[in-house]
Amino acid sequence: MSRVVRRVVAVVLTASVLAVLTSPTAWAGLSNEPTGLVATAGNLQASLSWTAPTSNGGETITDYIIEYSPDGGTTFVRFMDTTSTTTTVTVTGLTNGTAYQFRVSAVVNVSGQGPASVVASATPVANHTPANSPQFSACPPGAAVAAGFGDTDSTDVDCIKMYGITNGTTATTYSPYDPVSRWQMALFLTRMATRTGVTLPDGSDQGFTDIGSYSTEIRTAINQIKQLGITVGKTAETYAPADNVTREEMALFITRFLKDANVGPGGTTNYVSGTSGPLEIKSNDTDYNFIDIDYWTMTMEVRNAIVNLWNLGVTDVQDVVTFEPTAAMTRVAMATFITNALAHTNARPVGLVLQPDTYRAAGSPIVYFSVTHRDVDFSPIVGTRVDTFKFQRSVVTGIVSFDSLGWCSSTVATQVGNLKCTIDSSDPLVDANGNLATFFEIMPTVNIVDVWAWTADLNTLYNDDLHATGASKVTVETHA
DSSP states (O other), X not given: OOHHHHHHHHHHHHHHHHHHHHSGGGGTTOOOOOEXXXXXXOSSOEEXXXXXXXXXXXXOEEEEEEEEESSTTSSOEEEOXXXXXXXXXXXXXXXXXXOEEEEEEEEETTTEEEXXXXXXXXXXXXXXOOSSOOSSOSSOTTSSOOOOOTTOOOHHHHHHHHTTSOOOSSSSOOOTTSBOBHHHHHHHHHHHHHTTTOOOOOOOXXXXXXXXXXXHHHHHHHHHHHHTTSOOOSSSSOOOTTSBXXXXXXXXXXXXXXXXXXXXXXXXXXXXXXXSSOEEEOOOOOOOOOSSOOTTTSOHHHHHHHHHHHHTTOSSOSSSSOOOTTSBOBHHHHHHHHHHHHHHBTOOOSEEEEEESOSEEESSOEEXXXXXXXXXXXXXXXXXXXXXXXXXXXXXXXXXXXXXXXXBOTTOEESSSSSTTBOOTTSOBOOTTSEEEEEEEEOOSSXXXXXXXXXXXXXXXXXXXXXXXXXXXXXXXXEO
């Protein structure tokens, strides 16, 4: 065979070998990509689940490769988990607030790693819940009538209008999304103080040189919150009354305010310092979900104030991850902060008011109740004797709480005290703060229970025709 012929044969053989090596049949063992990948965000992690490939190339799947990208898919990092053929995994070590992309590929015993799945996205987020929310409300359902503002239906606005904390921007408008100025905030805080048992100082000049053009009422309020330690001013000599209140400033104002306020039923207090001594309204819990508060962008006092109010259930954003500390405080958000903060204090509606810590719950829960008594100025009424009774509703025809003459039927039961539906000497008295110590009731499963609280002269028997107007009634429903 000539040299030319031999070279041609060699080329043909080489080409044939390359064709075999590059032929798809050489990779027949590769699996298809996994399908149906779902990523569910958690706290510092994400849970993945997927469906195994429809084909494994005739080989055995021995593992899955899990990868994630923190930069929109530009780079992927392998998650080093244990070898497993299960189609679920929890990717840990992630950063809350960062958007991640995830992908999964199968590994078969001979051919190795197959193609990756379509990516799934998730953003990890903390899932803490407030540790010390108030047990009762300063504005239980039905206590505050509609404020009459045509531009908002916020019940929090109704609440602070009831307490005289706001008058609105006009008689019929509240301007809910307007920012709150610092001079307005001083008025809100001092009006709030009068409803929570805080004694206002004399309002004497505190050295702010930039408030002289404002009314006497505003100047006095600014000086009073300086005297109370609620503000330190923008500087030692300026208050900046026309500036908008930022959300981080609001956290400071309310946290400092609560240190002066009297605690109410179901409010949260902790020691000012250590494990003994004076108490103040605050939470010692340090969990939170916000990703935009840290020591590098704010002072420790500001950060701690935000965390404190979140754990007290005061902030308007309980289930999101951003607090937006430098944003301007809106008037509607301010109403929410104040309403929730009032719940920890001794501020309660006018009259004898009964409220449960829940109106609807599953199973057979323990429900706690509070009774408060306030005069027309929201000041505590001391020494009121209170009788409470309950009626468990029934589907049986003819079972009623009161007879045809208005007297309690035999199906009514007493709760606190001795003689049902009777003001007797064993009934408890509200304390010096106008509150009846909380009591509880174990509720029946899947039922409805009506509970009454009322007061009258000693030895008076309750008659619904005579006493219903002055009584306080709540209904608690349980469900499966």
